[in-house]
Amino acid sequence: MAKKVAFLQGNEAAAQGALYAGCKFFAGYPITPSTEVAEVMSAELPKVGGKFIQMEDEIGAMAAIIGASLTGVKTLTSTSGPGLSLKQENIGYACITEVPCVVFNVMRGGPSTGMPTGPSQSDIMSAKWGTHGDHPAICLVPASVQEVFEETVRAFNLAEKYRTPVMVMPDEIVAHMRERIVFPEPGELEVIDRTAPSVTPDKYKPYDTSFGDVPPLAGFGSGYKFHVTGLNKMQDGFPTTKAEVVQAEEERQVRKVEGNAADIMKWEEYQIDDAEIVVVAFGSSSRSARFAVNEARKQGIKAGLFRPITFWPFPEQRLLEISKKVKAFISPEMNLGMCAGIIKGCIEGNAPVLGIFRVDGEPINPGQILDKMKEVK
Amino acid sequence: MSFDYDKWLRPGKLPHIWCPGCGHGIVMKGLIRALETLQLKKENTAIVSGIGCASRLPGYIDCCTLHTAHGRAAAFATGVKMAKPEMNVILCGGDGDGTAIGGNHFIHACRRNIDMTYIIMNNMIYGMTGGQFSPCTPTGAKASTTPYGNPDPGFDIAKLAIGAGASFVARGTAFHANQIDKLIVEAIQHKGFSVVEILDDCPTTYGRRNKYKSVIEMMNRLKDVAVPVKAAEKMDPEQLKGKILTGVLHKQDKPEYCQEYAKVIERAQGTAR
Amino acid sequence: MAGRYEIRFSGAGGQGLILAGVIMAEAASIYDGKQAVQSQSYGPEARGGASKSEVIISDDTIDYPKATKVDALLALTQEACDKYSHDLKEGGVLLIDSDLITREPAGSFKVTKFNITNTAKNEVGREIVTNIVALGAMVALTGVVSKEAAEKAVLSRVPEAFLELNKKAFNLGYDKAMAAKK
Numbered sequence: 001m002a003k004k005v006a007f008l009q010g011n012e013a014a015a016q017g018a019l020y021a022g023c024k025f026f027a028g029y030p031i032t033p034s035t036e037v038a039e040v041m042s043a044e045l046p047k048v049g050g051k052f053i054q055m056e057d058e059i060g061a062m063a064a065i066i067g068a069s070l071t072g073v074k075t076l077t078s079t080s081g082p083g084l085s086l087k088q089e090n091i092g093y094a095c096i097t098e099v100p101c102v103v104f105n106v107m108r109g110g111p112s113t114g115m116p117t118g119p120s121q122s123d124i125m126s127a128k129w130g131t132h133g134d135h136p137a138i139c140l141v142p143a144s145v146q147e148v149f150e151e152t153v154r155a156f157n158l159a160e161k162y163r164t165p166v167m168v169m170p171d172e173i174v175a176h177m178r179e180r181i182v183f184p185e186p187g188e189l190e191v192i193d194r195t196a197p198s199v200t201p202d203k204y205k206p207y208d209t210s211f212g213d214v215p216p217l218a219g220f221g222s223g224y225k226f227h228v229t230g231l232n233k234m235q236d237g238f239p240t241t242k243a244e245v246v247q248a249e250e251e252r253q254v255r256k257v258e259g260n261a262a263d264i265m266k267w268e269e270y271q272i273d274d275a276e277i278v279v280v281a282f283g284s285s286s287r288s289a290r291f292a293v294n295e296a297r298k299q300g301i302k303a304g305l306f307r308p309i310t311f312w313p314f315p316e317q318r319l320l321e322i323s324k325k326v327k328a329f330i331s332p333e334m335n336l337g338m339c340a341g342i343i344k345g346c347i348e349g350n351a352p353v354l355g356i357f358r359v360d361g362e363p364i365n366p367g368q369i370l371d372k373m374k375e376v377k
Numbered sequence: 378m379s380f381d382y383d384k385w386l387r388p389g390k391l392p393h394i395w396c397p398g399c400g401h402g403i404v405m406k407g408l409i410r411a412l413e414t415l416q417l418k419k420e421n422t423a424i425v426s427g428i429g430c431a432s433r434l435p436g437y438i439d440c441c442t443l444h445t446a447h448g449r450a451a452a453f454a455t456g457v458k459m460a461k462p463e464m465n466v467i468l469c470g471g472d473g474d475g476t477a478i479g480g481n482h483f484i485h486a487c488r489r490n491i492d493m494t495y496i497i498m499n500n501m502i503y504g505m506t507g508g509q510f511s512p513c514t515p516t517g518a519k520a521s522t523t524p525y526g527n528p529d530p531g532f533d534i535a536k537l538a539i540g541a542g543a544s545f546v547a548r549g550t551a552f553h554a555n556q557i558d559k560l561i562v563e564a565i566q567h568k569g570f571s572v573v574e575i576l577d578d579c580p581t582t583y584g585r586r587n588k589y590k591s592v593i594e595m596m597n598r599l600k601d602v603a604v605p606v607k608a609a610e611k612m613d614p615e616q617l618k619g620k621i622l623t624g625v626l627h628k629q630d631k632p633e634y635c636q637e638y639a640k641v642i643e644r645a646q647g648t649a650r
Numbered sequence: 651m652a653g654r655y656e657i658r659f660s661g662a663g664g665q666g667l668i669l670a671g672v673i674m675a676e677a678a679s680i681y682d683g684k685q686a687v688q689s690q691s692y693g694p695e696a697r698g699g700a701s702k703s704e705v706i707i708s709d710d711t712i713d714y715p716k717a718t719k720v721d722a723l724l725a726l727t728q729e730a731c732d733k734y735s736h737d738l739k740e741g742g743v744l745l746i747d748s749d750l751i752t753r754e755p756a757g758s759f760k761v762t763k764f765n766i767t768n769t770a771k772n773e774v775g776r777e778i779v780t781n782i783v784a785l786g787a788m789v790a791l792t793g794v795v796s797k798e799a800a801e802k803a804v805l806s807r808v809p810e811a812f813l814e815l816n817k818k819a820f821n822l823g824y825d826k827a828m829a830a831k832k
Contacts, residue, residue, distance in 0.1 A: 005680060006680075007675065007676040007679050007680055007686075007688075025459070046638075046641050046642040046644075046645035046646070047645045047646055049646075051460060051638060053455070053456075053459055053638075055452060055485070056452075056481050056482060056484075056485040057481060059449065059452065060449070060452035060481070060482050060485070061452075063449045063453040063456065063482075064455050064459070065456060066453060066456065067425070067443070067445075067452070067453035067456025067458075067460070068456035068457065068459065068460035069456075070443065070456075070457060071457055071461040073460050075460075089446055089449075090449065093445065117691065118691075173715060173716070176689060176690060177687055177688060177689040177715050178676075178689070179687050179688075180680065201420070220423055220441040220457060221420070221421060221423075221461040221464045223420050224420065224441075225419050225420050225439065225440055225441045225442075226441065226442075227387075227442045227443075228442070228443045230444065230446055231444070238436065287713045287715060288713070288714050290713040290714075291713040291714040294713070363714075363716050365718070366714050
């Protein structure tokens, strides 16, 4: 039987991906350019017995998906820049309490209200450092409508597998453009559910590390009772200020992501093998870059593309390896050099990093990248 | 036989953090008596709070407890309740947590009339951070951030809740301890969003700055200002000056949010009758 | 067709240009089996302002989703025509509403003009189908999607009660453009 195809927007594909992953609860607040996710969820969730709620603000929406997730369901919120700033408070709460949830953030111009309808890629540092304190960060940056669907499914899997909030962050171009999408059949993509506790309620501790760095999470209302707090906590969930416990718990929370980076990271390499110039680009900028690489090859320039699909954890090691045999990196991005700075941080000065930075609400043009390639001697 | 509070308290979690003379413990005991009266199942009862002295209450009670971020209890609790409507969801916290930083979530929980009970312990001050004025600090009162007297007018929490759409609103005091559990029982039994404001005291950060010589004096104030609604009906405006009404102030039948959303599901699935 | 073909629908917010672009792209992608990407840019206004919708159609994978050198441009307002015609390639297709656009952009383009908005208003009977009249015309002028595919895509996107109205709008646009082209 032929698979179901549709011509969809990135935002619509995100909602469809969430439903495929088994999302049963959405809380959000309207904001351009991510509102379509909420609109589709409001229509589709009740059909499958799920719940949709429009909260009073983004802080409340983030809080609601954490509360709902604690009852055992998969939850999603969607937003954009200013809303992400507001959600950061409770994203930190989800990190320290280790409650799975997915935050879909469409990157638009900022800071503040910025350019609500203009594309940007300037929330990537916010994805890692937006909430205060040390904490794990997983951030996925899809570049096509099909990939928005697939990465949203993967975001739910990672959230459940590692008990942590996961962000999916397309730029406005990817979120709003329409392409053909081929829907995977049920069972075709892996769908991971959270591990249920194997002990009886009287023995249950929500952060019991005898089960490893990611202890099983019980649901409220399922016969288990336990305490959840945003304070630094012990294995039984109650607050503590005991130095060695706080140190160990903080390290575990970060280690469960950093230590499993190989499982979480995903990237694409295109024409890298003999490349002298490697463009590192993600989201819609990577599409401009691929166009430019193809043009460059026609003109005899040995160019390649390195495209992070997981932005956090960042594929540092692989870039370091590549840096040993290239003349230069080019970082085209819709911000003032966030990714260029990260690249510089992991290549130990092996090659220069040339930036193309746009914050004018216009996409990176392939011609700009081609011109930059020609500057490399 | 005396009442067995231990049945509901988590072993090893006492003593609590509250100062001598604080009324929060009285409210907690009232809540526990209410839980016992209603015979709620611990595993099926969520107690949700924000940040502050009063918000530490859930940690002591042996239920599904969620100590969230400052002001956000109502928003977290809304997620819990909506995802699992069969759970009993009780919120607790202080006046600053609930009506300043959490004011927006509070009024919208009232508006939705979602079936949860919010116990607000109003001691008119931010106690945990050392006594800064809250939206419920009386005009003219001293706080660590109103050294010349508070210029702000205060909120009437009960009126705020009624205005925002809560379908059950009651008020008690920490002095009238025996009334607390009765108000909470009635609030939990009510289908819809119920608010129970408990006038409370903070001898440590409010009392000493505002010329209360002792905890007893603060408790006597609660005793003096409280007038039951029934008694107030027979009093004239002159007699009611400076008094605060207690008891069930508002009760109304109106559509409950989770039940309304169940109808949305029926409409979406085409099974609506 | 081998390479990229870039189409831009431009006009004012509320004229349904995004939908026109979506239908064109859907016709190519779903019904004609080609690759297509549709994107848009718009201001804060739900109505008014300059608005554009871009469609890239290709036999191969489409990397860059926005226009680089526009092959065909529709302009329904003077503002949009002034703002969005700068990168129309030499010899490119330009379709304009003859009643609303008085200043044509300088350059050697294959210009087609007819009263698009008034055709919708007076001949189809509803101004709201201006975008579908324009779409029919663009299908005729560009030839990058088949008429059958475009018609199917139109009918899949409009409510049942308005099928006939839209069919009429589409065909009138198609025929008028064919006639005006000559």
